[in-house]
Amino acid sequence: MIKKLLTFIMLIFILIGFGIGIYFAVFSNPESQVQKEREEAIFGMMQTKQVEISEFFTFGQCFNFSGKLSGISKDNFESAKLYLTNGSGFEKTYPLDGKFEEGELILSTTSEMNTGLLLDDLTEGKYVALVRLKLNNSVNPKYYSLQNGSEYSNIEYYTITKEKANHKIEIAFKAKKYNNQEYAYLELGVANAEKPAEVYDIVIDAGHGGKDVGEKAGADTEADIALAYAKLLKERLETQGLKVKLTRDDTNTDSYTATNMYDTNGRITLACASKAKYMLSLHINNGNNGLKGVEIYAPGKSNLKLAQSMADKIITYTDVEYSNNTSFKKEEGVYVRNFTQNVIKEYANTASQKGYEPYALTLDTPYLYTIREVGGIATNAYVDGRNTSYSANPYCHSNQGIECYQIELGYIKHDLEIIKMQMEQYVTAISEAILEN
Secondary structure (H helix, E strand, C coil), X not given: CHHHHHHHHHHHHHHHHHHHHHHHHHCCCHHHHHHHHHHHHHHCCECCCCEEEEXXXXXXXXXXXXXXXXXXXXXXXXXXXXXXXXXXXXXXXXXXXXEEECCEEEEEECCCHHHCEEHHHCXXXXXXXXXXXXXXXXXXXXXXXXXXXXXXXXXXXXXXXXXXXXXXXXXXXXXXXXXXXEEEEEEEEEEECCCCCCCCCEEEEECCECCECCCEECXXXXXXXXXXXXXXXXXXXXXXXXXXXXXXXXXXXXXXCCXXXXXXXXXXXXXXXXXXXXXXXXXXXXXXXXXXXXXXXXXXXXXXHHHHHHHXXXXXXCCCCECCCCCCEEECCEECCECCHHHXXXXXXXXHHHCCCCCCCCCCCECCHHHHCCCHHHHCCCCCCCCCCCCCCCCCCCCEECEEEEEEEEECCCCHHHHHHCHHHHHHHHHHHHHHC
16 A cells, blocks of 8 residues: 555656656747747748849848749739738838839839838847738738848848947848748848947048049138038037048048049048948039039939938028039939939940940949949949059948938039038038938
């Protein structure tokens, strides 16, 4: 009887131990359980066919991509969206453009490069990006993962400095086996992180410098005025908590020339190395033919809200007018200058004469190098060294682009006194527009 009782007690202890083991395996590690549920929620909805990404990049604070999906009938296609989910309740959609070329569905994020997936809006966590298709022959949408078919590497992105913690976002293509099926997918991993010393929010580029003084009126030069503006604007933005870098200051300005912008310590190289989100390049126009007023040059294929805000605030705070220049004008004070067909032909003739292959310029390629060459693949940056008048831009094939605006403060022959006397007002206007947008 005692032996049976001891056996029963031992069995009870074994069962309790077994139960405790199960409890700790399942309930004491909720993270693994959540991870399993997350994976089931995400990978369980994916189609086995995948979108092949041909290009992906960040521009300013936004993420964009383009790619193709085969096997979709044009007659059956209704709409497409970029779908972002963490598998645990968060889901958000973004617009996608869809068109058919040679029987394949070509997908791309919005044509405005600075209105794609706004990275700084994401909170800490891991997100998977999918394409959600609505087809006419299906009640429920279909979800397709993204695989990297491009030449570009994963992106490490740091958010704009704010009072709350900064985030590092790893934009990375990964692979996982789920239900005996191998899936390639794009993950955006957002984690709290301090911004590294070499990473900035904004770059301010004081035009010209050194032997290249730019426009000149008496003892006043564009280079000197632009540098004074850059210093004051940096100071103003830093008081608002932003991290700001100057491409030139009193320590390096004497080394600048009209052709060394892509050298190791050149303005474009320094800007791109900073991984900043925005760049402001400060200049003064000449003023021939009765031209006057402020002009903000913006990247093509972009939303012009920030450019318009800067122009409007400068007009409000200073005595300068909107420019009366009509060439390349988009809105009052806002300009987009791309290559024209005639200029493309001129560049091709120069290439032929100098014996190098012409650059692949299009009507969407920004003409101003300050805007074009810091934007990487987003803005068709092209200076790769084939024209030996310049060294190669080491970042011309980068998929991390800076959203750059060239600010022509006015025309030196008509607006010089306003520019000199109202620097504080200009800087207040520009800094307010940056902080509000």
